[in-house]
Amino acid sequence: MSTINQTLFSRASAEVIDLHRFFVDWFVAARADTVDFARFERAMGDGLSMITPDGHVLDRAAVVDHVRSSRAICDDGFAISIEDIRPGWHDADTIVVFYVEAQLRAGKHSRRQSSAVFTTSSSAPNGVEWRHLHETWLQVPES
Template sequence: MIAINDTLFSRASAEVIDLHRFFVGWFVAARADEVDFSRFERAMGEGFAMVAPDGQVLDRAAVVDHVRSSRATCDDGFAIAIEDIRPGWQSADTIVVFYVEAQLRAGRHSRRQSSAVFTISSSAPNGVEWRHLHETWLQMPEG
């Protein structure tokens, strides 16, 4: 059994929730002017990579560019909920966190199982930075 570092898990959990709040603010047209994009850039560690739900592998630059260009592309109905967040493997400065991301976009529901790797970083929001993210469809957008 792995000993859980509650502080590292609480930081990573807070980061998952806070980053998805950032996405809602950034993507919703009515709120986008109030959101600081640098928060997102500070959270993405050097060498960050993502496996999107469709299997595409994206490097940090591609993810940052995609998020930047998606500003104000959603209506007020866009929502994200984070469910079933739990710790996975961890060491003194690294943790894997599992969670389900549920989205409502343009009236269509979707869900994805995610696993993310975080490392401690004093300059990142919540004291951890994203190093890797893997998302898998549980429910593709309806419609």
């Protein structure tokens, strides 16, 4: 990978980790008041699309509305960890990043394989914005 693409991968990796930290803070009731929702909106690029683990296709407005309405829905036991971040296809301004998201919610574990497309953006928190996200269940939340 060239130097500029290594920088792009580093920015995209930092964005994956930082955004999931945002989710934990936004979703946990005890911390939700300390979070700036505008950070999330700045990271979601125009034309964003998402395929949920259940196969639903969401546009940017639906993703933003869902996250906004999910504020403070979890207790202090909610946690997300990001594993196995690796680069996929890339060019000078765009990169696909693969990662596994593991969650603990209400004592139940789940895992999802994700692929995300990022493009450079000087106004986005880590210099990249989310353009597409596809999540697939590896481990459905335990019953």
